[in-house]
Amino acid sequence: MNLEFSEDQKFVQHTAREFLAKNAGLDVCRKVLESKTATSDPGLWKGVAEMGWLGAVVPEDLGGAGLGHLELVLIAEEIGRSLAPIPFSTSVYLATEAILLFGNDAQKQQWLPRLASGEVVGTFALAEGAGEPDLASVATRFENGKLNGTKLPVFDAADAGVAIVVSQGAQGPVLALAELAGKHVEKTALESFDPSRTLAKLVFCDAPAERLGDGGGAAAIETLLDRAAVMTGFEQIGGATRAFEITREFTLGRYAFGRPIASFQAVKHRLAELYAQIEIARSNGYYAAWALSTGNEELALAACSFRAAASEAFEKAGEEMIQLHGGVGFTWEYDCHLFYRRAKWLSASLGTPSAWREKLIQRLEAKGAALVDDGE
Amino acid sequence: MNFEDTPQEAAFRAKARAWLEKNARLRPADEIAPNLLGERESADVIQRAKDWQTKKFDEGWAVLTWPTEYGGQGLGRLEAVVWGQEEAKFDVPPNIYAIGHGMLGPTIMAHGSDEQKQKYVREMARGQVVWCQLFSEPDAGSDLAGLRTSAVKDGNDWVINGQKIWSTGAHFSDYGMIVTRSDTNAPKHAGLTYFIVDMHAKGVEVRPIKQINGGSGFNEVFFSDVRVPDANRLGGVGDGWRVAITTLMNERVAIGAGGGAGRFKDLLKLARATKRGGRPAIEDSAVRQKLADFYIRSKGLQFTGYRTLSALSRGATPGPEGSIGKAVGAPLGQEMASFAMELQGVLGAVNDRGVSPQDALWQEMYLGTPGIRIAGGTDEILKNIIAERVLRLPPEIRVDKDRPFREIPTGSVKG
Numbered sequence: 198m199n200l201e202f203s204e205d206q207k208f209v210q211h212t213a214r215e216f217l218a219k220n221a222g223l224d225v226c227r228k229v230l231e232s233k234t235a236t237s238d239p240g241l242w243k244g245v246a247e248m249g250w251l252g253a254v255v256p257e258d259l260g261g262a263g264l265g266h267l268e269l270v271l272i273a274e275e276i277g278r279s280l281a282p283i284p285f286s287t288s289v290y291l292a293t294e295a296i297l298l299f300g301n302d303a304q305k306q307q308w309l310p311r312l313a314s315g316e317v318v319g320t321f322a323l324a325e326g327a328g329e330p331d332l333a334s335v336a337t338r339f340e341n342g343k344l345n346g347t348k349l350p351v352f353d354a355a356d357a358g359v360a361i362v363v364s365q366g367a368q369g370p371v372l373a374l375a376e377l378a379g380k381h382v383e384k385t386a387l388e389s390f391d392p393s394r395t396l397a398k399l400v401f402c403d404a405p406a407e408r409l410g411d412g413g414g415a416a417a418i419e420t421l422l423d424r425a426a427v428m429t430g431f432e433q434i435g436g437a438t439r440a441f442e443i444t445r446e447f448t449l450g451r452y453a454f455g456r457p458i459a460s461f462q463a464v465k466h467r468l469a470e471l472y473a474q475i476e477i478a479r480s481n482g483y484y485a486a487w488a489l490s491t492g493n494e495e496l497a498l499a500a501c502s503f504r505a506a507a508s509e510a511f512e513k514a515g516e517e518m519i520q521l522h523g524g525v526g527f528t529w530e531y532d533c534h535l536f537y538r539r540a541k542w543l544s545a546s547l548g549t550p551s552a553w554r555e556k557l558i559q560r561l562e563a564k565g566a567a568l569v570d571d572g573e
Numbered sequence: 574m575n576f577e578d579t580p581q582e583a584a585f586r587a588k589a590r591a592w593l594e595k596n597a598r599l600r601p602a603d604e605i606a607p608n609l610l611g612e613r614e615s616a617d618v619i620q621r622a623k624d625w626q627t628k629k630f631d632e633g634w635a636v637l638t639w640p641t642e643y644g645g646q647g648l649g650r651l652e653a654v655v656w657g658q659e660e661a662k663f664d665v666p667p668n669i670y671a672i673g674h675g676m677l678g679p680t681i682m683a684h685g686s687d688e689q690k691q692k693y694v695r696e697m698a699r700g701q702v703v704w705c706q707l708f709s710e711p712d713a714g715s716d717l718a719g720l721r722t723s724a725v726k727d728g729n730d731w732v733i734n735g736q737k738i739w740s741t742g743a744h745f746s747d748y749g750m751i752v753t754r755s756d757t758n759a760p761k762h763a764g765l766t767y768f769i770v771d772m773h774a775k776g777v778e779v780r781p782i783k784q785i786n787g788g789s790g791f792n793e794v795f796f797s798d799v800r801v802p803d804a805n806r807l808g809g810v811g812d813g814w815r816v817a818i819t820t821l822m823n824e825r826v827a828i829g830a831g832g833g834a835g836r837f838k839d840l841l842k843l844a845r846a847t848k849r850g851g852r853p854a855i856e857d858s859a860v861r862q863k864l865a866d867f868y869i870r871s872k873g874l875q876f877t878g879y880r881t882l883s884a885l886s887r888g889a890t891p892g893p894e895g896s897i898g899k900a901v902g903a904p905l906g907q908e909m910a911s912f913a914m915e916l917q918g919v920l921g922a923v924n925d926r927g928v929s930p931q932d933a934l935w936q937e938m939y940l941g942t943p944g945i946r947i948a949g950g951t952d953e954i955l956k957n958i959i960a961e962r963v964l965r966l967p968p969e970i971r972v973d974k975d976r977p978f979r980e981i982p983t984g985s986v987k988g
Binding site: 202477501551 | 882969
């Protein structure tokens with residue numbers, strides 16, 4: 198047993214942190230957030246493409262870096278720390294991952310090099326309005342090479358040229374691949390809770406599409422969602438940790454009653470609790486990352502646990518960040534709301550914490566109580 | 574990153590398992606492990622625990638991480654964890670050595686003279702003698718350095734007077750490790766001296782404390798003119814705080830997660846067996862949400878522990894993650910017990926092994942877990958430790974730190 202990342206993996210993370218510190222300060226996020234027209238930061242997108250991150254787990258002969266998922270989750274953590282205003286999570290963890298997992302050779306040849314180079318942005322269309330997405334009740338139809346239906350909200354859709362669309366085929370849910378250009382797809386931007394990341398409504402009207410490999414089926418789609426949940430979870434841990442660090446610094450520098458507010462137990466205990474919550478989530482993440490990287494069947498439980506824990510840790514960090522900053526935390530000028538917004542946006546993006554908790558119990562029940570390893 | 578046994582760990586696990594199968598009864602998966610929080614063990618149980626320990630010692634399965642010269646096996650912490658995981662699956666006597674082996678042995682190895690190490694450590698490992706810790710006092714709990722049990726030098730002896738409290742297992746212990754105040758003119762942390770005491774010596778009186786759960790795992794220990802030879806001093810005169818810190822650092826590792834870890838499975842069984850509105854409670858979405866939350870925190874604690882072990886096993890100081898186990902685990906245990914009793918509805922009020930589900934496990938746990946949240950550092954003290962030592966936030970303002978001890982005001986409220 199060894200629960201640590203290797204030196205090589207840590208080096209990848211270190212490189213990522215340095216690159217993002219230089220190229221993705223919080224001002225870069227803020228610029229997109231405040232812009233009426235920008236949907237992302239194109240320079241940063243180009244930069245992360247050149248770093249090889251968009252194709253981190255894509256094989257080298259398809260234009261990728263040929264790294265493993267243990268490297269990718271560490272890059273994800275750094276992306277999360279920086280609040281990078283780019284459609285990284287949707288394009289990499291969902292669209293690229295889906296094509297890698299389920300695409301046929303022709304689809305891989307056609308799309309993976311373009312996704313890895315950043316020339317094309319991918320998105321993933323699952324939800325169809327209010328509530329938690331549920332594969333069984335997806336109404337969008339995929340028949341005879343045509344998609345029909347409405348997807349809302351679609352995360353990171355603004356810049357996307359291709360979408361992986363969860364739809365109903367003749368025998369249940371399938372993944373369809375559709376290009377988003379052309380008159381058969383109508384894209385309408387929605388106001389986003391985090392304006393540094395976009396949301397849209399996509400209406401497919403006899404839109405040409407192809408089935409992704411022979412993939413699909415509820416079980417395969419669940420696996421894709423589990424895998425994406427782990428990678429997104431690391432972004433959330435990164436965001437939570439950065440929010441925590443900024444808040445800690447602030448409380449050390451802010452004086453009241455003649456001493457730093459970080460010296461009051463009321464503040465110290467809040468920070469200690471937040472820290473513990475983040476670390477508990479992170480530990481679940483290490484387990485999930487191991488399961489992801491080895492294809493271990495534990496992924497089904499680990500992804501649920503980690504995703505719920507990471508979502509809540511980041512949300513809590515955003516809330517505590519504002520509270521412990523006091524009045525200035527509520528101003529537009531301070532960066533607290535950037536974290537507060539991103540946390541909620543990411544939580545909603547793949548199913549909320551309560552949805553993952555429900556999924557966790559379903560899977561534990563399927564396993565049988567006697568077989569549950571409860572950490573004895 | 575690998576959560577599975579290495580080939581060496583797997584081989585060790587198989588070897589441990591084979592030895593256990595030969596020497597103990599495997600507990601069936603559906604049998605509930607006994608709840609040992611604060612029971613007053615009978616002499617018979619203590620003797621069985623001692624004999625089990627000596628058997629392990631004789632056959633090479635005791636104090637695995639200790640050096641071989643002190644009766645250990647010189648193995649890593651990971652092997653010790655593997656052993657612990659396997660032993661827990663068997664019906665074996667309670668472990669009465671958590672304090673001796675987890676905290677006191679390592680303290681003697683760190684601060685003792687060669688003579689002391691030779692005399693005590695190996696014998697402690699063998700287990701026929703049991704050790705207890707004599708730290709807390711009625712007026713010195715969280716503020717341990719405020720202790721006032723006195724040690725006065727008299728010839729080659731020290732004479733100890735005062736009262737200790739919350740000493741686990743003192744009633745069946747042969748030796749104790751005590752922190753005393755040897756100088757009331759020095760500031761509070763500088764006037765302390767640490768000793769090994771014979772619990773059978775004249776003037777030592779052990780009285781059980783009746784706990785809220787009816788058990789009596791803890792004791793008060795009174796010292797009346799107890800003579801301790803200077804040869805039993807551990808560390809220098811006035812250096813007791815430094816020695817005590819070694820014990821306390823090991824305590825946090827030893828107590829670890831405590832509380833709720835390892836009880837999720839039982840809670841899941843309860844939720845399946847209990848009805849709510851005519852249907853199994855587990856079909857209720859509020860119940861499912863709570864269960865998931867408990868599972869996530871339990872597993873998070875387990876993996877956090879593994880992270881600490883990974884760091885320790887490559888020789889690094891345990892990271893910050895080492896400090897959060899008890900702070901998170903202790904309240905979790907209480908929350909789980911409370912929730913389990915709520916699941917039982919009106920039966921939650923029944924504490925009758927014949928009637929209450931799962932042999933009244935949760936009633937007992939709810940009465941026992943408040944103690945876990947206090948022993949070995951309260952939730953609040955642990956948060957201070959995380960805040961100050963891990964997060965490097967400013968320490969508490971201490972108005973008593975630099976004054977001679979005898980000038981520090983005191984006060985206490987009796988219930």
